[in-house]
Amino acid sequence: MKKTTKALALVLSLMLLMSVVSITAMADGSAEPSKLTYWRALDTSKETVMFTNWADSELAKWIAEATNCEVTFVHPPAGQESEKFNLMIASFDLTDIIERDLSNTSNYPGGVDKAVDDGVIITLNEAWDNGLVPNLKAYFDAHPEWLPQLVTDRGNITNFPFIREDDILLTSWGPQIRIDWLEELNIGFDENNLPSTISDWDTVLRAFKDAGKCEYPLLCVSLNSIGDNSALPGAYGVGWEYYLDEEGNVQYGPTQDAFKDFIAQIKIWIDDGLVNPDWQANLNTAQLRQNILSDNAAMYFSNLGGGMGTWYDYKNAELGTKSEPANPEGFRSFALPFPTLEKGEKSRFGGSALHVASFCAFITTACEDVEGACRYMDFGYSEEGKEMFNYGKEGISFNYINYEDMNSPVDLSAFGDKFPRWSDAILADPDHAVAEACSLYIRAHSSGPFPQDEGYLVQFMKYADQLKTIETWNGSSDYSGSLMPRLYFTTEESEELASLETDIDTYKDETITKFLVGDTELNDATWADFQNGLKAMGIEKCLEIRNAAVQRAYERGGK
Amino acid sequence: MAQSGAVIRPPRKNQNYLARLGRNIVKHKWTYMMMIPVLAYYIIFHYGPLYGVQIAFKDFNPGKGIWGSKWVGLKHFISFFKGVYAWRTIRNTLFINIYLLLFGFPAPIILALLLDEIHKPVFKKTVQTITYLPHFISTVVIAGILVDFCSTNGLFNQIALMINPNYTKVALLGKMSLFRTIYVSSDIWQSIGWNSIIFIAALSGVDSELYEAVAIDGGNRFHRVWHVSIPCLLPTIVIMFILRIGNLMSLGFEKIILLYTTGTYEVADVISSYVYRRGLLDFSYSFSSAVGLMNNIINFILVMTANAISRKVTETSLW
Numbered sequence: 001m002k003k004t005t006k007a008l009a010l011v012l013s014l015m016l017l018m019s020v021v022s023i024t025a026m027a028d029g030s031a032e033p034s035k036l037t038y039w040r041a042l043d044t045s046k047e048t049v050m051f052t053n054w055a056d057s058e059l060a061k062w063i064a065e066a067t068n069c070e071v072t073f074v075h076p077p078a079g080q081e082s083e084k085f086n087l088m089i090a091s092f093d094l095t096d097i098i099e100r101d102l103s104n105t106s107n108y109p110g111g112v113d114k115a116v117d118d119g120v121i122i123t124l125n126e127a128w129d130n131g132l133v134p135n136l137k138a139y140f141d142a143h144p145e146w147l148p149q150l151v152t153d154r155g156n157i158t159n160f161p162f163i164r165e166d167d168i169l170l171t172s173w174g175p176q177i178r179i180d181w182l183e184e185l186n187i188g189f190d191e192n193n194l195p196s197t198i199s200d201w202d203t204v205l206r207a208f209k210d211a212g213k214c215e216y217p218l219l220c221v222s223l224n225s226i227g228d229n230s231a232l233p234g235a236y237g238v239g240w241e242y243y244l245d246e247e248g249n250v251q252y253g254p255t256q257d258a259f260k261d262f263i264a265q266i267k268i269w270i271d272d273g274l275v276n277p278d279w280q281a282n283l284n285t286a287q288l289r290q291n292i293l294s295d296n297a298a299m300y301f302s303n304l305g306g307g308m309g310t311w312y313d314y315k316n317a318e319l320g321t322k323s324e325p326a327n328p329e330g331f332r333s334f335a336l337p338f339p340t341l342e343k344g345e346k347s348r349f350g351g352s353a354l355h356v357a358s359f360c361a362f363i364t365t366a367c368e369d370v371e372g373a374c375r376y377m378d379f380g381y382s383e384e385g386k387e388m389f390n391y392g393k394e395g396i397s398f399n400y401i402n403y404e405d406m407n408s409p410v411d412l413s414a415f416g417d418k419f420p421r422w423s424d425a426i427l428a429d430p431d432h433a434v435a436e437a438c439s440l441y442i443r444a445h446s447s448g449p450f451p452q453d454e455g456y457l458v459q460f461m462k463y464a465d466q467l468k469t470i471e472t473w474n475g476s477s478d479y480s481g482s483l484m485p486r487l488y489f490t491t492e493e494s495e496e497l498a499s500l501e502t503d504i505d506t507y508k509d510e511t512i513t514k515f516l517v518g519d520t521e522l523n524d525a526t527w528a529d530f531q532n533g534l535k536a537m538g539i540e541k542c543l544e545i546r547n548a549a550v551q552r553a554y555e556r557g558g559k
Numbered sequence: 560m561a562q563s564g565a566v567i568r569p570p571r572k573n574q575n576y577l578a579r580l581g582r583n584i585v586k587h588k589w590t591y592m593m594m595i596p597v598l599a600y601y602i603i604f605h606y607g608p609l610y611g612v613q614i615a616f617k618d619f620n621p622g623k624g625i626w627g628s629k630w631v632g633l634k635h636f637i638s639f640f641k642g643v644y645a646w647r648t649i650r651n652t653l654f655i656n657i658y659l660l661l662f663g664f665p666a667p668i669i670l671a672l673l674l675d676e677i678h679k680p681v682f683k684k685t686v687q688t689i690t691y692l693p694h695f696i697s698t699v700v701i702a703g704i705l706v707d708f709c710s711t712n713g714l715f716n717q718i719a720l721m722i723n724p725n726y727t728k729v730a731l732l733g734k735m736s737l738f739r740t741i742y743v744s745s746d747i748w749q750s751i752g753w754n755s756i757i758f759i760a761a762l763s764g765v766d767s768e769l770y771e772a773v774a775i776d777g778g779n780r781f782h783r784v785w786h787v788s789i790p791c792l793l794p795t796i797v798i799m800f801i802l803r804i805g806n807l808m809s810l811g812f813e814k815i816i817l818l819y820t821t822g823t824y825e826v827a828d829v830i831s832s833y834v835y836r837r838g839l840l841d842f843s844y845s846f847s848s849a850v851g852l853m854n855n856i857i858n859f860i861l862v863m864t865a866n867a868i869s870r871k872v873t874e875t876s877l878w
Contacts, residue, residue, distance in 0.1 A: 090844060092621045109842050119622035216711075223821045277711050280733025280822050287710075296712075365622075502837040503643045506828070509821035517733070517822060537643060 034069045034372025039088065040099035040361075041081040043446040045285060045306055047439040048078060049432060057440050062393055066384065069376045082107075089120060096367035097377065099449070102159070103359040103486055110494040112158050112359060117491070121362040122370070123156045132374040135381035136160065139451065148557035149356035153488040153549075159359040160377040160449035167474075168454050171351040174473040175231055176308065177204075178298045179334035179465075181213045191468075196337040196476065198235050198265060201299070205274045208298040216276035218269060219297035221283040223513055226266060227253075228301055230482070234349025235339040236262040242546060243349070243482045248554070250484070250546040252539055254508050260527050267516050280513070289314070292333070299336070304469055305435055305445060305460045308333050312463050313433040327465055335469035337476030350477030354486065361449045380450030389450035391420040391459075392441030398422050406458055415455060422459045434460065485553040493545045500538040507533055615849040628845075635849035644833060649808075652829040656807045658743045664803060666751050668796060671758035672784055687759070691752025702817030705745055706732065738823040742814070761795040762788060797875040805862035808854050830854065 042048050047057075054060045054073045064071055074095055076084035085100055085107070102108040102115050115121045127133050140147045151157055164170055183190050185207050195204045208217035220226045227233050227240030236258040238251070245251045253259050269275050276297065283291070291297050293314060302308065315328035338347035363373045379385040391398040403412035403419040412419055422438065429437035438445055444456040461467050489497065511530050514520040584591050610625070615635060617628040639645055670690065677683045693701070708714040709731035716728045731737055769787045778786065812831035819827035830850060838847030862877075870876035 086842060089842070090621050092624075118620055277728070277730040277733065280730045280820050281706060281710055282820060283710075498837070498843065499638060499642075502833075506644060506824060506836070510824045513821040519735070519822075 031068065033064075034067075034369045034376065036069055036071045036097060036367075036369065036373055036376060037074060037095040038071050038097045038099065039074045039076075039085075039095040041085075042075050042078075043439070044078040046435050046445060049436045050439045058396070059388065059392060059441055059443060062388055063376070063379060063385070066388070067376045067379045069372055071376065094120065094364040094366035096364060096369070096373050097361055098364055099361040101358040101360065102362060103488075105487075105489065105494060105497075109498055110491055111152075111488050113152050113154050113156060113488055114491060114494065115362070116156055116158065119365050121158060121364050122367070123158050124363070124374075125155075125157050127370065127374050128157050132371055133378040133381075135378045135385070139163075139381045143355075146355050149354055149486060151556065153552050153556060158362060160361045160380065161356045162358045162360040162447040162449065163451040164353055164355055164357045165451040166454035168470060169452055169457060170353045170355075171470065171473045171477065171479075172304045173229065173301065173307075174304075174338060174350060174469075174477075175299065175301050175336040176333045176469075177336050178213070178332065180330065180332040181208065181211075181298055182334075185211055185213075191334065194334075194336055194472070196339060197343050198339050198341055201339055202265075202269075205269060205299065206272070209272075209274055214296050214298055216273065216296070217298040218275045219288070219291055219300040220275060220279040221288050222279060223509055223516075225301060226279060226516075229351075230349035231301060231338055231347075232266070233259060233262045234347045234477075234482075235341055237348065238262065239349060239482060242484060244484060244550070246348075246481065248481075248550075250543055250550050252534075252543060254512070255531060255534060255539060260522070263512060263515050264522055267518070267522060270516055271518070280517070293331070302333075304466060308466055308469065309460060309463065310433050310435055312465075313435075327463055332465060334465055335472040337472055340476075346478045347476060348482045349479050350473065351479035351483070354483065356486075357452075358447060359486075360447060377449055380448070386451055386453065387420065388442075389448060390442060390444040390453045390456045391422065392426075394420070396423065397425050397438075397441035412455065412458065420455060426459075485550065487546065487549040487553060489545065489549055493549070497542060497545055500542055504534065504537050504539060504542065507537060612848065612852060614845050615852045617845055619845045619848075621844075631845075635843075635846045636853060638846065639850050639853070642833075642837075644828065647825075648828055648830045648833045651826060652808060652810050652831075654826075655739060655742060655810055655829065658739055659746060660803060660807070662743055663747050663750070664800065666747050667753075667755035668758055668792065670751055671755040671762060671792075672788055674755070674759060675762045675788060676780060676784070687752065687755075689752070691756070693749040694753035696749070698811075698813045699817065701745065701749060702814055705741065705818060709741065732818060733820050733822040735823050735826050738819070738827045742818065742827070746814075757799065758792060758795060761792055765791045793873070794875045797869055797873055798877060801862060801865045801869055801877055804865040805858050807861055808857045 040054070042054065047054070051057055053075060055071065060071070060073070063069075081100075085098075088094060088098075089108075098121070100107055102121070103112050105111050108115050108120075110117075112121075116123055124133060124136075128137055131137075140150065146163070150159075150161055177195070179191060182195075182204065185204075187203065187207050189195055189200070189204065195201055205217045208214065224240075230239040230241075230243060230253070233240050233253055238256040238258045239253040241254075242250055242252055266275070270277075276291070278287075288300070288302070289311065292300060292302075293311060311331070311333060312328055315331045319329055338350040340347050361377055363370060363377070367373050380389055394400065398420045400418045401421045402417040403415040406412060406419060406421065426438045426441060427434060435445055438459075442456070443450070444452050445460065457470075461470075511520070511533070515522045515526070515530075520526050614625055614628065616630060616632060617625075618631050618634075619625065619628045674683055674686060677686075710716070711728045711730050713731075715731060716726075719726045720728065731741065765787060769791075770783055773783050773787055776782075808830070810829050810831055812829070812835045815827060815829055815832045816835060819832065834847045834850045837843060838850070866876050866878065
């Protein structure tokens with residue numbers, strides 16, 4: 001009997017205890033999680049290898065937990081990003097948050113201010129003033145010089161931007177060469193004396209061809225890749241399309257006389273069989289990689305991580321030396337300086353990014369829980385969020401080590417003994433390249449609503465060659481002068497640009513192609529025809545509109 | 560049926576159309592019910608969207624909706640024709656379509672006639688299956704294969720090099736003179752089997768006594784085809800031809816934009832690819848609707864004309 005009473009008392013007290021616990025738990029759980037929908041395109045070269053929905057990644061789960069949000073992601077199928085986005089806008093069936101750079105007028109004609117007018121997105125000015133985005137505001141308070149890159153001509157703050165925090169992150173693309181072949185040629189060039197002028201390029205390309213290293217030494221994947229980021233036309237001091245000249249005015253490369261010299265040089269290379277003819281056929285990334293890995297190219301343009309790093313990973317995998325962070329045997333890709341005409345000069349072109357690199361994510365008018373959406377998006381700009389986006393979670397995807405243990409060309413002393421080094425979960429994934437494996441834990445390898453940290457870049461550079469690449473590219477280009485500030489157009493301006501520039505682009509691409517393949521002979525008369533054609537199509541009007549927008553940007557302090 | 564009743568008992572004056580229809584519906588309710596899905600399909604998917612055609616005359620803004628957007632009259636039509644490349648794209652659309660008509664239209668008929676002469680069922684079925692398989696491959700994949708085959712190190716260049724060792728490799732898709740050939744021949748390859756099905760079906764309905772009559776008259780195979788098969792196919796051919804004429808001004812942009820390059824714009828840039836670059840990528844919904852509407856009106860006129868001519872000349876017509 002007594003035993004029963006005791007047992008009963010025990011059961012009752014346990015029940016009481018449990019109810020207390022559950023009440024406390026309810027109190028702790030505070031608010032209901034915010035339910036949000038989020039549209040974004042996955043990076044098809046890195047992310048889709050690891051998952052089909054970002055919600056399945058560790059990072060997405062961590063962020064949701066930290067911000068108390070439940071997020072449903074909508075991803076467009078690969079290759080249909082534009083169509084699906086346009087369809088979403090046309091049907092006005094908007095998600096709460098959209099991740100797409102609407103400041104890029106080819107993504108949204110008229111840009112951000114127009115999107116506000118159209119009632120697609122909301123401005124964050126109110127949230128900014130009312131403390132709904134405290135971390136974003138604090139971030140720009142700490143970097144006031146970048147604020148003009150965030151605010152539009154009309155004073156709208158609209159987005160959660162992708163920020164390249166350190167200068168070193170601004171250049172991640174450039175010319176590369178098969179340095180192992182170059183050194184075999186023994187023509188006076190090596191790692192420490194790289195071909196840096198157009199005439200060096202000429203010499204080296206011919207030497208590659210004569211030595212039979214490959215049939216077509218220079219690989220360009222499309223017409224536009226010949227002028228990508230104005231790397232080659234930049235040697236002649238002109239841009240491939242619009243750029244800022246030394247006085248800070250907008251110019252259009254093809255209307256400059258120096259552009260003709262550039263075209264003439266490329267034509268010589270094409271005629272002499274130094275350029276892979278497939279530039280006419282628009283190769284994709286996979287075909288570029290295949291050409292490079294199967295020794296079909298000696299010089300080409302590509303990225304540091306997704307290009308060079310991935311090729312090395314592939315080569316190492318082929319050779320069975322995957323886990324070693326050593327340059328693979330028999331294949332070495334090496335950065336070339338951005339070329340110039342005179343030795344020792346610096347190119348005015350090459351780099352391509354502002355610190356506020358892209359307008360990443362927006363809250364739409366369809367969002368009912370603006371506070372929740374702000375909380376979710378603002379997280380990336382907090383110290384904790386920035387670390388998570390760049391490195392993941394301590395103990396799982398990274399560990400703190402002393403910076404001196406990293407073999408890095410970048411000065412990491414600021415990190416002291418707290419350098420966040422990615423763990424083997426990323427670096428030693430047996431089935432995936434580092435660029436792929438890290439997609440589960442971070443987003444710094446592509447872009448997103450957070451500041452990218454230089455410490456991330458160092459992780460990525462597994463190979464010694466990569467370490468030298470950034471120095472070469474940064475050291476050879478002084479591009480900030482030629483880079484356009486972020487421009488905003490009025491509705492009338494953007495309509496006019498849209499109707500003029502489609503034809504101008506077509507005409508330019510077509511005429512340059514004809515010059516290059518020889519369908520039209522390149523001489524003073526045909527060049528004058530080309531110039532007149534551009535004028536007849538209204539290139540001067542386009543320049544006028546763009547110059548006015550640049551002036552507004554200067555007034556805003558955007559550059 | 561209903562008609563015979565009407566003959567016996569002429570309609571009374573007070574019996575209007577609706578009353579008669581009502582009676583007819585009651586009488587044949589199952590037949591009418593079976594028609595509902597078809598009617599619904601046309602109303603929902605073909606007549607309903609006609610409401611949206613008005614955006615061709617407006618500056619459509621999704622935020623304001625179709626009704627709320629501003630009327631701009633013929634602005635978008637004028638803008639299309641004022642474009643430097645308007646006539647070039649019209650010309651290219653017509654050219655490619657005429658080539659498709661010249662070479663692509665007879666091809667399935669010839670295939671059907673040839674297959675009809677084969678009396679080994681196994682072989683016939685195999686050929687049929689193989690020829691219509693490409694129809695099921697998506698355009699993107701076909702274009703991908705073509706781009707690979709036509710590149711400098713692709714299959715076609717390799718074959719040419721094997722035949723003639725002095726041959727210099729070229730990027731075939733970058734050659735202006737080859738674009739239409741590649742486009743049209745790949746189109747024939749992809750569609751020949753599928754398009755031949757209707758002709759094969761028509762041929763299978765030909766009375767075998769007609770063939771026997773040819774045999775009795777001492778005709779050979781060629782006579783059989785010429786005097787029996789083709790005349791029996793003619794109504795089908797005419798109908799298909801009229802339908803084809805109705806598409807003379809339209810050509811999908813998918814395959815074009817996957818295959819064309821800056822070097823081949825001159826011959827490859829068609830209305831739809833131009834509209835794709837100008838309209839879809841730039842969100843000019845109204846502009847693309849205007850061009851689409853213009854295209855359809857021209858196609859409509861073409862079908863009407865072809866039908867009228869055919870009715871006069873051959874007595875076969877769509878309606």
